[in-house]
Amino acid sequence: MDAIHNDERRKYARVGFTTGIDIKIESGDKPIVLNANSNDLSQRGIFVGTKDVFPLDTPCTVNVHLSGGIEDISLEILGRVVRQTDTGVGIVFESMDVDVYAHLKNIVLYNRDED
DSSP states (O other), rough: OHHHHHHHTTTSOEEEEOOOOEEOOOOSSSSSEEEEEEEEESSSSSEESOOOOTTTTTTTEEEEEEEESSEEEEEEEEEEEEEEEEEEEEEEEEEEHHHHHHHHHHHHHHHOOOO
């Protein structure tokens, strides 16, 4: 399969979207928190630019920070690491509040390419 065909199979549109995020991973007594930036985002997951390595299937909490509006907003989402590359990690979203889902849906809608 080529890359174009794989993209066509996506159920959720992915958009380029760079914003600050925090990834929190529970590790023993003290959680590990990584501050990074997103590369792209969908309603189902996020790709984070980082050199840090996380094992596949690691559960995590992702906080997506949105600024530039009347007030700063942080979207908290429960996820799991599903992809690791030289440039970052892919995280699939597993649980979020309905308000967070609505924000993600609007982000994707307003940032998609109009083809």
